[in-house]
Amino acid sequence: TQLLEQSPQFLSIQEGENLTVYCNSSSVFSSLQWYRQEPGEGPVLLVTVVTGGEVKKLKRLTFQFGDARKDSSLHITAAQPGDTGLYLCAGGTRSNTGKLIFGQGTTLQVKP
Amino acid sequence: DAGITQSPRHKVTETGTPVTLRCHQTENHRYMYWYRQDPGHGLRLIHYSYGVKDTDKGEVSDGYSVSRSKTEDFLLTLESATSSQTSVYFCAISEPRGGGNEQYFGPGTRLTVT
Numbered sequence: 001t002q003l004l005e006q007s008p009q010f011l012s013i014q015e016g017e018n019l020t021v022y023c024n025s026s027s028v029f030s031s032l033q034w035y036r037q038e039p040g041e042g043p044v045l046l047v048t049v050v051t052g053g054e055v056k057k058l059k060r061l062t063f064q065f066g067d068a069r070k071d072s073s074l075h076i077t078a079a080q081p082g083d084t085g086l087y088l089c090a091g092g093t094r095s096n097t098g099k100l101i102f103g104q105g106t107t108l109q110v111k112p
Numbered sequence: 113d114a115g116i117t118q119s120p121r122h123k124v125t126e127t128g129t130p131v132t133l134r135c136h137q138t139e140n141h142r143y144m145y146w147y148r149q150d151p152g153h154g155l156r157l158i159h160y161s162y163g164v165k166d167t168d169k170g171e172v173s174d175g176y177s178v179s180r181s182k183t184e185d186f187l188l189t190l191e192s193a194t195s196s197q198t199s200v201y202f203c204a205i206s207e208p209r210g211g212g213n214e215q216y217f218g219p220g221t222r223l224t225v226t
Contacts, residue, residue, distance in 0.1 A: 042217030
């Protein structure tokens, strides 16, 4: 069974601080997605990484896929209150069904 | 945003009653999924569909059934609701390509079983 472990589960920081969220597995994934979810809404796709070692930037967010495609990280620079939310990583399986394996999520609170 | 709607958005029902949740998409995506989201468990796959009348079980399928008679609609039925099925249910769609397995989610249905 493929599992994705996310850490930390909860993070409360002040505006302007930097943070990193980790997503780790012993399994290899064909792709890795990061989603952000706000209360009362569905998850929204932020980024997809598919190549080992790949780095993608989305404004103040930097996403990295591990060389072995078993882990990923999300780094936020100078966090803002608008970054508050639940961050989910999800690994793509090699099946042709499009199924994803989700981590447990990281709840981020950025205080003004 | 992907065109995905879920109905109802909120429902309260009694233990033992059947409940059907509906997911409707306007994107003509082949794959559709039902998840439940509970604190500490993230998103867990209940059932998924890879085409009209083609469905398969996910990791937490007991007590749930699904049907897909049209590309755009995917129904989730709780055959006899139990309190353990109180949760937030999300529908998702995807059209996998060579790059990644991106899924797009509906707004969710909050179900309370009393």
